[in-house]
Amino acid sequence: MDRARLMLLVVALAGAAALPWIGGPFWTGLATQMMIFGLLALSVDLLLGHAGLFSLTHASFFAVSAYTVAILQVRYGWPTLAAAPAGILLGTALAALFGISVRTRGVYFILITIALGYVVWGIAHRWSSFTGGDNGVTNVPFPAVGPLAVTSHTQYYYVVLAAVILCGLGYRVLIRSPFGLGLRGVKASETRMQSLGYRTGLHIYVAFVLSGALASFAGVLYVYYNKFVNPVAASFPVSVEAALMAIVGGTGTIVGPFLGAGVVLGLRNWVSSFVEMHHAIMGAVFIATVLWAPQGLVGIAARVRARLKGRDG
Amino acid sequence: MAEHALAVVNLGKLFGGLAAVDGVSLNVATGERRVLIGPNGAGKTTLFHCVTGTLKPSSGQVSLFGRDVTRLAEHRRTALGMGRTFQITNVFPDLTLGENLALAIVGTDRRKWVVHRPAETFEEVRRQALEGLARVGLEGRAQLPAKLVSYGERRQLELALALNTGPKVLFLDEPCAGLSPAERQRISQMIADLPRSMTLLMIEHDMDVALGLADRVTVLHRGRVILEGTPQEVRANPQVRDVYFGHA
Numbered sequence A: 001m002d003r004a005r006l007m008l009l010v011v012a013l014a015g016a017a018a019l020p021w022i023g024g025p026f027w028t029g030l031a032t033q034m035m036i037f038g039l040l041a042l043s044v045d046l047l048l049g050h051a052g053l054f055s056l057t058h059a060s061f062f063a064v065s066a067y068t069v070a071i072l073q074v075r076y077g078w079p080t081l082a083a084a085p086a087g088i089l090l091g092t093a094l095a096a097l098f099g100i101s102v103r104t105r106g107v108y109f110i111l112i113t114i115a116l117g118y119v120v121w122g123i124a125h126r127w128s129s130f131t132g133g134d135n136g137v138t139n140v141p142f143p144a145v146g147p148l149a150v151t152s153h154t155q156y157y158y159v160v161l162a163a164v165i166l167c168g169l170g171y172r173v174l175i176r177s178p179f180g181l182g183l184r185g186v187k188a189s190e191t192r193m194q195s196l197g198y199r200t201g202l203h204i205y206v207a208f209v210l211s212g213a214l215a216s217f218a219g220v221l222y223v224y225y226n227k228f229v230n231p232v233a234a235s236f237p238v239s240v241e242a243a244l245m246a247i248v249g250g251t252g253t254i255v256g257p258f259l260g261a262g263v264v265l266g267l268r269n270w271v272s273s274f275v276e277m278h279h280a281i282m283g284a285v286f287i288a289t290v291l292w293a294p295q296g297l298v299g300i301a302a303r304v305r306a307r308l309k310g311r312d313g
Numbered sequence B: 001m002a003e004h005a006l007a008v009v010n011l012g013k014l015f016g017g018l019a020a021v022d023g024v025s026l027n028v029a030t031g032e033r034r035v036l037i038g039p040n041g042a043g044k045t046t047l048f049h050c051v052t053g054t055l056k057p058s059s060g061q062v063s064l065f066g067r068d069v070t071r072l073a074e075h076r077r078t079a080l081g082m083g084r085t086f087q088i089t090n091v092f093p094d095l096t097l098g099e100n101l102a103l104a105i106v107g108t109d110r111r112k113w114v115v116h117r118p119a120e121t122f123e124e125v126r127r128q129a130l131e132g133l134a135r136v137g138l139e140g141r142a143q144l145p146a147k148l149v150s151y152g153e154r155r156q157l158e159l160a161l162a163l164n165t166g167p168k169v170l171f172l173d174e175p176c177a178g179l180s181p182a183e184r185q186r187i188s189q190m191i192a193d194l195p196r197s198m199t200l201l202m203i204e205h206d207m208d209v210a211l212g213l214a215d216r217v218t219v220l221h222r223g224r225v226i227l228e229g230t231p232q233e234v235r236a237n238p239q240v241r242d243v244y245f246g247h248a
Helices: A003-051 A058-074 A080-103 A106-126 A153-176 A178-188 A190-195 A200-226 A236-249 A255-271 A278-292 A296-312 B044-052 B074-079 B097-106 B123-135 B151-163 B181-192 B207-213 B231-236 B238-245
Strands: B004-015 B018-029 B033-037 B059-064 B082-084 B169-173 B199-203 B216-221 B224-229
Touching: A003 A058, A003 A153, A003 A178, A003 A200, A003 A236, A003 A255, A058 A080, A058 A106, A058 A200, A058 A236, A080 A106, A080 A200, A106 A236, A153 A178, A153 A200, A178 A190, A178 A200, A178 B097, A190 A200, A190 B074, A236 A255, A236 A278, A236 A296, A255 A278, A255 A296, B004 B044, B004 B199, B018 B044, B018 B199, B018 B224, B033 B044, B033 B207, B044 B059, B044 B082, B044 B169, B044 B199, B074 B082, B082 B151, B097 B123, B097 B151, B123 B151, B151 B169, B151 B181, B181 B207, B199 B207, B207 B231, B216 B231, B216 B238, B224 B231, B224 B238
Parallel strands: B033 B199, B033 B216, B082 B169, B169 B199
Antiparallel strands: B004 B018, B004 B059, B216 B224
């Protein structure tokens, strides 16, 4: 890593650590959401940016995990240490089931994932005796591990920050591993990968499950922040927005999905305070990204840097 | 009887009503260099696809070293020792040449499933990748993305990918397609220099290249084998001239 990037990283970390003092509760809350949804976007991007598959069902894993934690903690009094892993486990198990969709590619994959997503949303919405219907499950406490209990949103912000940093580091190893390289190979040419000895269907299936596990983890972080979960968490727009965040920020990168989450959540907060149609504006941002900056914000930054370097030389 | 590296029995492939490959039988001895020739549309590439597993044949049987592989998936055949190149260059444009080779090297072993360690920390793979690149004349290019090297170099990479899966039987689908005469010369020399223990099957349009490399030649026309013999026999055969140059 060169010095400029190291400096940037140190500044970003220092800024993140100091944010609750500088920004107060509003910005701390927004940053927490940005990290949680950035993590969801990152999980989507494992498939989108690396394997070339556009999944629109990731809200399912996110929501199933969030519901599991909420129900176990609120209704059955499970401790965090049991409820959170159970949430990840159930979300991942669902991903293992939905992973059969990787038998299809392209538009068919997109359509199947949309359908699967609606099934989960439908269950959350209609099976009200168990899921609480439109009200969902409320009064989820902050996480607590033994005597260590989170008592405020500021504290929870740091928990999420640490979790996201750990996930980012792990993700970085994963995408640079032989397995991650294999995903990029499948994205570029599945026929060649098969002739090189790869069982490409299984390779993508494993990626799908790993990606579902990460989305489930984001769901756990979400429910402890939000304090409740309702069918909105499982809804189609959440899946779309997660993909949107990855695309706006820059697919195939680690920072990109988080930047994209910042843009999408920031815009929604800011724009919706004076216009009602923030969805239309989000759509415009998305179209502009695809047309003029297909590499997203990270791509724009890289271009600017290349131009500056060119001017120096 | 010496065991055949490859035995194809009565293989057929239908596309709708068209028999692209129509009852082809082929025996290739271990260590033999066999060239397939035939005019455009003769079914050469389709035959390759069926033998290597890219396509499912409609009928017939394929055996590798006496083992029936007709129903095996392509990646399983690769694990058993089939390697192939593509007529239309099929490399990974966004990956560096080194990464391209790394994919080929770990593709046939368990290392492809490793998730907890960056690929570049596999010293063994790195070394083998550099050797593999040097072997096809791409030394010093390991860090370049494949999309930034010349077409000729991508053809060399195409060959290197196939060579690094550890093939016992190598299928080359027009390795010199689209190359200049000088580049053709280089690639054919590389192929000629491959170890004799490796069984070769090659599709080639250029008669001089084909007949220079081949131990034996199989001529395909309209999905059928019309002749099999030594290069001299094929060169002298009037039927082959007829097929290639048409009637007067």
